[in-house]
Amino acid sequence: MKTKISLLSAAILTASLALTPVVSQAALPHSVNGQSVPSLAPMLEKTTPAVVSVAVSGTQVSKQQVPEMFRYFFGPNAPQEQVQERPFRGLGSGVIIDAKKGYIVTNNHVINGADDIEVGLSDGREVKAKLIGADAESDIALLKIDAKNLTAIKQTDTDAIRVGDFAVAIGNPFGLGQTVTSGIVSALGRSGLGIEMLENFIQTDAAINSGNSGGALVNLNGELIGINTAIVAPTGGNVGIGFAIPANMVNNLVQQIIEHGEVRRGVLGVSGRDLDNELAKAFGLDSQHGAFVNEVVADSAADAAGIKAGDVIVAVNGKSIKSFQELRAKVGTMGAGAKVSFQLIRDGDKETVKATLGESDHVEKASGEVHPMLEGATLQDTDDGIKIIEVTSGSPAARSGLAKGDIITGINRKNIKDLKTLKSVLKGSEGAVALKIKRGKTALYLVLR
Structure with a gap:
């Protein structure tokens, strides 16, 4: 059976239904009738107001080539293409990250091509949103609304999360209204899925479905650890394999958009591949994970830092990496001019080098x-x-x-x-x-x- 990886924004033709939030599993102690029972409710009461619905509308334009025989009948001025316009509506989720300024993070694919964006708050208010900026390669977009009494989600260092940590997904699947599900962090550093240009996903088994795009993945303290983005859906629905963009990666991109109005992507200046078992044996390496450097671009940040072809980069800023894709995603979401330390293995010895990332005018x-x-x-x-x-x-x-x-x-x-x-x-x-x-x-x- 062919695996299907699906982005999570939902196209809709009817109005969404307002339902009571659904909570799946229990984890935190809570007192009911004087007795302590496990519950996520205390955390969610503080966290769910920071997660919003995002409704979009616009016009899709499709073009079809007019067959040669028809152009012949209508003469030399006949159009070569037939243009059709069709209105669309869609629904996704978003996360308030700054209550005072009204900043909301969502996925780029949720708002891409939209003429109008409307945010639905947990208290029932509906507010028009303005697009501040977006990055298609990482699938992140930043919105702004003008509203008072907002609740922002708490932040945490997502480099510290581990496989097995509890995770809670909050969003608006299928237009049903705010829904909460829970699970664990199933894997870290997932890449090579072909969903985005820059991939470094958190994988979770918390149930997420169409419409959850842009919603929050949080820990048991209610702190944001990721933005839900895609699922593996061989049957079209949830099978317990969902992907979220790490919050640290999101924060790097958002700060660039706020400061510059765009993402000024950092560039290291290396090409390479994943370090696999065969390559590790050939170079006599004990490590089975890392980014093998095939080539270093002359006069690049990597060249200035002393990185050489044949090096294996195993960590970025003290955090280990598993693949070249993960290296690419981490570097690509750091801003130009960022100072980064790289831990690498060269001729069997471990070394640490520091580089100042350059800015490329030659990337997408x-x-x-x-x-x-x-x-x-x-x-x-x-x-x-x-x-x-x-x-x-x-x-x-x-x-x-x-x-x-x-x-x-x-x-x-x-x-x-x-x-x-x-x-x-x-x-x-x-x-x-x-x-x-x-x-x-x-x-x-x-x-x-």
């Missing part, structure tokens, strides 16, 4: 950070120009006419070679701008207004 970026009408496209620097490697259906980028595989080579009459230049030129532009696009063997202009 969520293009809404570049221009509002590019929102929904993902851009990447190439030798030929800026390539569109993905366009979300219904997004402003799709409505602008951009398509996967397009290469941006200029703006108005100015040649553009990289994302940094593109962003700089667009920032200083006023009114409509014309993007020069290379599409296959054809050159064309698309106007952004």
Whole structure:
């Protein structure tokens, strides 16, 4: 049977039902009729007000090529594509992280392409939300609402959590209303799932389902340990394998969005692979986990720190890592300029080096950070120009006419070679701008207004 990994935001066609929160298992002592019984209720009474529902609406735009025979009948001016617009609604969850400023964290896939975002608070209030920024590679988005008497969730150091720790998931599955389930931390550092570009998931068996995206995974103290994001769903429903983005990773990204309005991703400058048993034997290593460095980019942060090809990086800031994907996720969610220590094995000896992460202008970026009408496209620097490697259906980028595989080579009459230049030129532009696009063997202009 083919394994199906599913993101958790729910598309809805009918209004959600308001139900009493459901609590699954018991763990904490609580007094009932003078007797002590285990219960999560005291913790949840303080924590659940910090978890909200997120309702979105927008318009999906789909394009289909008009068959050649029909274009022939309608003459040389006949359209090559048929454009259809279809309204959509969706539902997910979010977590209040700053009560005074009204900041709410959710998943990027919950709000991606939405024209309107509305947050439902636990006390019944419904408030319009503004998107502050998002990062498609890690699937994190930051919203802001203007409301009083909010409750923020408590924070903790998620590098300290262990497999076997109790975990409680809070969210709004299937539009039913706030629901609470419990379980344990099943695994740490899960990656290679193909869900996101940067993966370093907490795995849990706490029951989470469609609509839980952006909700909270907390410990028994009610402290946030992760943002629920995806499940393995071979049958389409919960089977006890869910994934959450670690709170430390979320905090790194959120602080960058708050400070810069975007994620300024840190770059180490290495390529490599997971350290497996075969590779460990070949290099005479006792360790079975870590990131094997194949290559170090010249003049990069890794090069300046003295990291060499053949090194095995086994820990970041004193916390062990299992794979190259985990190294990539940890570094990629730290901001440019961050000072990081790396523990590595070289020729059988353990060493520690310190690096100051660089900022890359050659990595993929969520293009809404570049221009509002590019929102929904993902851009990447190439030798030929800026390539569109993905366009979300219904997004402003799709409505602008951009398509996967397009290469941006200029703006108005100015040649553009990289994302940094593109962003700089667009920032200083006023009114409509014309993007020069290379599409296959054809050159064309698309106007952004």
